[in-house]
Each structure stands twice: as C-alpha cells, then as structure tokens.
Amino acid sequence: MRKRRGAGRPTIADVADKAGVSTITVSRALRDPAKVSAPLRERIDAAVRKLDYVPHSHASALASSRSNIVGVIVPSLTNNVFADTLRAIYDELEQGPLQVQLGNSRYVAAEEERLIRIFLGQRPAALIVAGGDQTPAARALLESADCPVVQVMEVDPDPIDMMVGFSHFEGGRAAGHHLLQRGYRRIGFIGARMDPRSRRRMEGFAEALRSAGRYDSELFMTTTRSSSTSLGAELIGALRAKRPDIEAVFCNNDDMALGVLFGCQHAGLRVPEDLGIIGFNDLEMMAAACPSLTSIRTNRYGIGKTAVDMIRARLDGDEPENRVVDLGFQLQERQSTVRRV
Amino acid sequence: MRKRRGAGRPTIADVADKAGVSTITVSRALRDPAKVSAPLRERIDAAVRKLDYVPHSHASALASSRSNIVGVIVPSLTNNVFADTLRAIYDELEQGPLQVQLGNSRYVAAEEERLIRIFLGQRPAALIVAGGDQTPAARALLESADCPVVQVMEVDPDPIDMMVGFSHFEGGRAAGHHLLQRGYRRIGFIGARMDPRSRRRMEGFAEALRSAGRYDSELFMTTTRSSSTSLGAELIGALRAKRPDIEAVFCNNDDMALGVLFGCQHAGLRVPEDLGIIGFNDLEMMAAACPSLTSIRTNRYGIGKTAVDMIRARLDGDEPENRVVDLGFQLQERQSTVRRV
DNA sequence: TTGTACGCGTTATCAC
DNA sequence: GTGATAACGCGTACAA
Numbered sequence: 001m002r003k004r005r006g007a008g009r010p011t012i013a014d015v016a017d018k019a020g021v022s023t024i025t026v027s028r029a030l031r032d033p034a035k036v037s038a039p040l041r042e043r044i045d046a047a048v049r050k051l052d053y054v055p056h057s058h059a060s061a062l063a064s065s066r067s068n069i070v071g072v073i074v075p076s077l078t079n080n081v082f083a084d085t086l087r088a089i090y091d092e093l094e095q096g097p098l099q100v101q102l103g104n105s106r107y108v109a110a111e112e113e114r115l116i117r118i119f120l121g122q123r124p125a126a127l128i129v130a131g132g133d134q135t136p137a138a139r140a141l142l143e144s145a146d147c148p149v150v151q152v153m154e155v156d157p158d159p160i161d162m163m164v165g166f167s168h169f170e171g172g173r174a175a176g177h178h179l180l181q182r183g184y185r186r187i188g189f190i191g192a193r194m195d196p197r198s199r200r201r202m203e204g205f206a207e208a209l210r211s212a213g214r215y216d217s218e219l220f221m222t223t224t225r226s227s228s229t230s231l232g233a234e235l236i237g238a239l240r241a242k243r244p245d246i247e248a249v250f251c252n253n254d255d256m257a258l259g260v261l262f263g264c265q266h267a268g269l270r271v272p273e274d275l276g277i278i279g280f281n282d283l284e285m286m287a288a289a290c291p292s293l294t295s296i297r298t299n300r301y302g303i304g305k306t307a308v309d310m311i312r313a314r315l316d317g318d319e320p321e322n323r324v325v326d327l328g329f330q331l332q333e334r335q336s337t338v339r340r341v
Numbered sequence: 342m343r344k345r346r347g348a349g350r351p352t353i354a355d356v357a358d359k360a361g362v363s364t365i366t367v368s369r370a371l372r373d374p375a376k377v378s379a380p381l382r383e384r385i386d387a388a389v390r391k392l393d394y395v396p397h398s399h400a401s402a403l404a405s406s407r408s409n410i411v412g413v414i415v416p417s418l419t420n421n422v423f424a425d426t427l428r429a430i431y432d433e434l435e436q437g438p439l440q441v442q443l444g445n446s447r448y449v450a451a452e453e454e455r456l457i458r459i460f461l462g463q464r465p466a467a468l469i470v471a472g473g474d475q476t477p478a479a480r481a482l483l484e485s486a487d488c489p490v491v492q493v494m495e496v497d498p499d500p501i502d503m504m505v506g507f508s509h510f511e512g513g514r515a516a517g518h519h520l521l522q523r524g525y526r527r528i529g530f531i532g533a534r535m536d537p538r539s540r541r542r543m544e545g546f547a548e549a550l551r552s553a554g555r556y557d558s559e560l561f562m563t564t565t566r567s568s569s570t571s572l573g574a575e576l577i578g579a580l581r582a583k584r585p586d587i588e589a590v591f592c593n594n595d596d597m598a599l600g601v602l603f604g605c606q607h608a609g610l611r612v613p614e615d616l617g618i619i620g621f622n623d624l625e626m627m628a629a630a631c632p633s634l635t636s637i638r639t640n641r642y643g644i645g646k647t648a649v650d651m652i653r654a655r656l657d658g659d660e661p662e663n664r665v666v667d668l669g670f671q672l673q674e675r676q677s678t679v680r681r682v
Numbered sequence: 683t684t685g686t687a688c689g690c691g692t693t694a695t696c697a698c
Numbered sequence: 699g700t701g702a703t704a705a706c707g708c709g710t711a712c713a714a
Contacts (some may be wrong), residue, residue: 009464009487011707022685027709037683052482054462058402059707062690067399078424079429087418090445099459102443105433118440121395123350141393146350229626242637258626284601285570290606350689363701368693378699400691403706 010051011200018047030055032181041194061123070311072128073103073112075195081281081300082130085152088304089128096312098125105130107195113138120145126311132156132163133196148314150307154197155326162314164306164325171296172201172327175250175278176208178294178331182339184248184276188219190235190260191252194228198252201280205250219246227252232259233266236275240267248337250274254283257293261336278335286335351392359388371396402464411652412460413469414444414453416536422594422622422641425470426493430469430643437626437653439466446471448536454479461486467652471502473497474537489655492646495538496667503655505647505666512637512670513542516591516619517549519635519672525589525617529560531576531601532593533568539593542621546591560587568593573600574607577616581608588676589617596623598634602677618677632676640668 016023021040029036029044036044047053061067070093074082086102093100101119105112113135119127122142126148134142141162142149149161156163179187189205191198202222209215221239232251232289236259239246251257257279264271271277271291279286282297306327310320359363362381370377370385377385388394402408411434415423427443434441446453452577454476457487460468461482467489475483480605483501487544490502497504520528530546532539543563550556562580564571573592577600580587592598598620612618612632620627623638651661 013707023708024686024710025684026683031709035683040684052485054458056403056464056707057459057462057689058399058408058464060709061399062397062403062692063707063709065709077428078421080419080421083419083424087445090418094445100443104428104435104443117395118398121398123399150468228629230629233629255626258627262626262629262631285596285603288569288571288574288600288603290603315691354691364691365693365702366700367699372693376699380702397691400706401693403708404691406693406706420686 006094009056010053012053012055014051015044015047015056018051019043032209040089042282045215062306067123068097069101069119069122069124069326070098070104070126070128071101071115071122071124073105073115073119074130075105075107075112080255080283081153081298085304085307088301089308092308094306095162098103107193109133109135113141123147125315126150126309128152128307130154131165131197132159134160137163148311150310152303152307155324159324162307162310162320162323164303164310164327165232165329166298166303167204168200169204169207171280171298172204172206172250173208174204174329174331175201175280175296176205178207178333178337179248179250179276179278180212182276182337184250184337184339185214186216186219186222186243186245186247187214188216188239188243188246188249188273188332189252190232190239190249190256191220191222192225192231192235192256194222194224194252201252202214212317219243219249222252227255229255229259231262232256232261234259236260236263237267246275248272248278251277251279254279254286254295257295258285258289261289261291261293272336272338276339278300282330282332286332287334289336294334294337297330297332299329350397351394352397353394355392356385356388356669359392360384375543381553406464408464408466409438409440410442410460410463410465411439411467411469412442412456412463412465413445414446414456414460415471416446416448416453418445420446421596421624422494422639426645426648427639431648433646433649448475448534450474450479451515454482457482463502464488466656467491469493469648469652471495472506472538473500475501489652490650493644493648496665498665500665503648503651503661503664505644505651505668507639507668507670508545509538509541510545510548512621512639513545513547513591514549515545515670515672516542516620516621516637517546517553518590519678520589520617521549521553521555521676522587523617523678525678525680526555526559527557527584527586527588528555529557529562529580529584529587529590530593531573531590531597532561532563533566533572533576533597535563535565535593542593554570560590568596570596570603571601572595573602574604575600577601577604578608587616589613589619592618592620595622595627595634595636598636598677599626599630601631602632602634613677613679617680623671623673627673630677635675636673638671638673640670643668 103115154165279295283296286293444456495506620636623636627634
C-alpha cells in the first residue's frame, strides 16, 4: 500500500478503480460526457456519487495550466455601485465553469497592486479591475498577463486590454448642464471620498459651470471621508452655514444626495424650492424618495454583463469588435431639481 | 532543453537556477525566511525580483494539500447586511496569507449546495456560510469537510461546526414589544423576500403581539419579491388601502422601512403621528432620515470579525471556547416610533 | 472510444 | 542550513 500525503479525499483514481476504467476516462466523462460511451458514463457517475468525489481544482489547474478563476478587484464592498456590477458578473459567470475570486482594494492603489500580484499567481482565466488608475507596476503586470483583462466603470482611449464603463467627466458635466438649464445660478458640489472617478465627475461638473460663467469654488465642498447619508446631511449644513445663498447642489453619489435631502428636511428647508439636489448613479431609492431625487443613471449591471461577454469572447478565441465600450449614462429628472419660479 | 507545457511564466526552478540554489531552498526562503541563511536569502530575493516571479498557488495547494482560500457563501451581494459582514471578513482575512473566495447563492438552497461542492473542491482553508438552512446534502458535505466551518448571521443550538450571529426570532420579538410598549394597538408587518431569517423575525414579532392579544393576521403583508425602497412604499399603500386603521408597522428590513416612510410622505401622512415605523438592521441611513427611523441594530461587522477569529483559532490548533457565539442586537429608538398622544 | 506515460510547479520527507 | 527525491491529483499527447 502506497503511502499518501494527501488529505485522504477520494481521487479520480479511486473513482476509476470503482468504475473499472482508467483515470483518463473518468476525467473525460466529467468534463465532456459526450466523449465517453453511455454505459461507462453511468458506471462512472455512480462511482462518483457513491464516493462523493469532488474534483481537485488545484490539481486540474496545475495539469492544464489554466484555472477557472476570474479575479475581480473592486475598491469597495459596501458601495452599492460595485454591488450591482458584481451581481451581474456573478450572474453571468457562475452559469459556466468559471469561478469568481473577489478582492477588495479599499480604494488604495498599492493594495490593488498587491491583489493583482496574488491573483496572477492563480493563473486566472481572466481579470476584472475597476477603473484606470493602477500603479505603474500594476499596469505592467496586467499588460504582461497572459489572460484577458477588463477595466470596468470607466472609459479611456488607452486601455490595458479591454474596457467597459462610461465617462465620469461627461456625467459630471451633464449634471452641471442640467442645473444650469433649470435656471439655477449659485450651484455647489458636495463630494465624499473623492477617489479618481469622483474627482473626474467633479471636474466635468466644474467645467460645465465654468463655461457658463457660474463656477464658484466657495460652493464646492469635498472631504476624503467615505460617503454616507449622515455625511451628506452634515456637509450641506456646513455649506449652507458658509453660503446660505446656495441654490442647488450636485452630490458625488446618491447616498450623499439622500443625506442632503434629510439634512434639508431636518433644517426645515424645502426641496426643491429652497435647494435643488442632484445625485449620481441613480440607485433604486432615488425614485422612491419624497421628493423624488434627480440623478445620473449609470448602467452598472450592464457593465458587469458586458465585461463577462468580452471575456467569454476572448476565451472563445474571438476578438471583441471594440476594446473600449462606452455604456453611457442618462439623466433622470425628478422633483428635486424642479426650479422654483 | 526540456519541453514545457506551461504558460512560460518563471517557476521556482528558474529562481533556484539564477540564485544557484535548489528549489526547496527557494521555497523555504519564500515561506519562512528564518529557515534560510541571510546571504542565500538575499540572492534568492534578488532573483525573485529580477524574474518577477510569482508563486503558483495551485501547485502549492496541490503539493501541500492545503490552500489558502477561505470560501464565503452569501445569499446576496446587493444586500447591505451581508456587505458589512463581508467587509469585516476581508478586513480581517487579507492581512494574513488567506484569500477570500466569494459565492452568491441568490437565496437558493440548491445553488448554495452547488457552491459548497465547488468550494470543497478547492480544499479550502475554511468555509463561511450564511445561516442554518442548508439542504441535508449540503449539511452532510460541510460536516465531513476537513476544515473549519462557520455559519454566520444566526445562532442555533446545533451548529455544523461553529456559528456566530444573533436570534432573528428574538429580534422580531423585541420589535413587537417595543411597539406595544409605545402604546400602539393595531400593529402590522411588512416583509419582502421572506427568506428563512426574515420569516423567523416575523414569527418572533407575531409571538410578541399574540402574547399581548394584539396579533391581527390581516395587518401582516408579505411578498417573495426582493426588498427595495419602492416596494416598501408600495406595500404600505396596499396595506393602508385594506386597513386604514393601522397604527404602526414593523418592516423586515431597513430598505423597506425607508420605503414606508417615503410612501407615507407621498401620501401626506405624518410619521410617527399617523404611522409608527420600525425597521431591522439599523443601516447607517436610519439615523439620518427625517424623521429618524427606529430599528433593531445588528452587529454585522462584528459577526464577520468573530467568524474570522474563530477560524484563525482553529487553524492555529486552538479550540474556541464557545462553538456558538450570540452577538445579540440592540433596539435603537428614534423619532419614527414616538407614539402620538 | 479507451488507455499509457509523463509533466504541471510546488512541498514533505529524509539524508547530509 | 541545504539538497535529492518522490509525491500531490489531474490533463495532455500519443498510442492502441
């Protein structure tokens, strides 16, 4: 009897013994049943069930030098924005043999680089990362990775490999144009976290105001604290204390916008009569709020789905038509930006 | 020159060649630097950097019959409740050498079983699953798994291995007691999704009302649709259409509670004067809302942290004092349940 | 359609 | 402290 180091779980050889076939036949029966004759297939299936055999994915990955893992690295787990994209990735991916491995970079580029290094060690089937602000080393690693790489949530003319998202700059600009069109004059901005994407939204927004001669830096208030509803309420209070004449505000995300609404209500201000509010992302609650809240709708689920489609295509040997897909955004006008007369 | 099937990335043998040592020395230098003399260690580190060598985790897992993967299976990615626990797990786990592999069961027990099977195929270092409602087959798989298993979000006298959470039944009961104490009489319930945990909350709530002779099944409204803010608004509308005399409502989660608040505001009802509202989980927005919303606070981050602590202890050979840890909950009384005079 | 021989990259074991 | 050798469990290549 051979000495064994392993954990004692049944192996493909045990199944083969029990079914009276060779290991390779079991291997084939499991991965591509059509390649094995019906009677053998049944004997093998029975043996698998009886032994409760589970294939050892690491051994498989090692032998085939290819794993079924798709690494996904997002900056935040609690941010609903990524949750929707993640949900799409899981929905699409778990149909097939592919498995998701999720990393949380906590909005820290060095942490993202560390995770990329670790994930690459798994020889992943593909990699999905957020945005285009990797460290130079991380970018180099990804460029030399021998698997599809998709950057999500943004668009950029110079992707590492493939990219799907939308322009945050343009989204911010659209928010600015909307408030201007509604007739607002003293227009402010409230931003938390201020990661690169939030920053680009702010820049697009400022650009819109500037081109209309309405940019007033005093009405812009940002913090690196992470966004939350209560922070939105807090910041609008601070902003109004400084500049009570503010007429409308763009929030860098919907949680902040909701907080601004609550802050106004607690202060006895009417929305939109006393203050116009526009958010970003259009989470589900925005339409339900009272008053309903204007926002920039982004196609977060579509981004995840498209990312997986691109990966699938590449894995199937096809080349996607466009390496960069812009899914755009839509302004959702609601009660919170109806200009007072 | 030997023929190679692999993807061509540098291997530990390449590093060994470059450093003029054997592979096992490189292996040791990487895993436990103290076991290798300083000069060799430096030569090896230099070679690693020069080749940009990344260890092949699958080969390592195969050889050691132990991976550094902790499988985590949750029913939902978009539900903030799990997001907080996940964040804790990531925060705790990614410090060390352990990696998270996340599965999404979509509230489907069969899907959970499938994921458990797949994860077990990775010979994980540990497994974390939600709740105690696994299929019998899944439970059997977990019981025979040769790794620590932690069930989170609930407590149960009969855990598979270890467990950390709180009693949903008691949480529901506390909500009922609170409304009764506040003097509410016609008390209702609104529940979406109605997964096992929501169901237990409802049962505890009903139990509290029943023991006070205040249970009225007509005031209970549930749906299997997934919870959302707009659904909360919709359901309170339907419930009030049927029973305009309703005085207070317990929502099975905070999203629904916020939706009920919005629904009331849209309908011109005052909260808490015309309707008392209490939610469950106490998400961050509950305190910021106007009026602020009463809820049952649960320690979701603590649950994730404790789960990892238990795993760490077991992996280090220690046995945790208690196999079941009840982290409890706290009633957060706010404006939304201040009884009208 | 089925089987044999061997390699995948790493680590455990045992010797030096 | 360091090294030679043999597993780890499975898939590829080629033969039958």
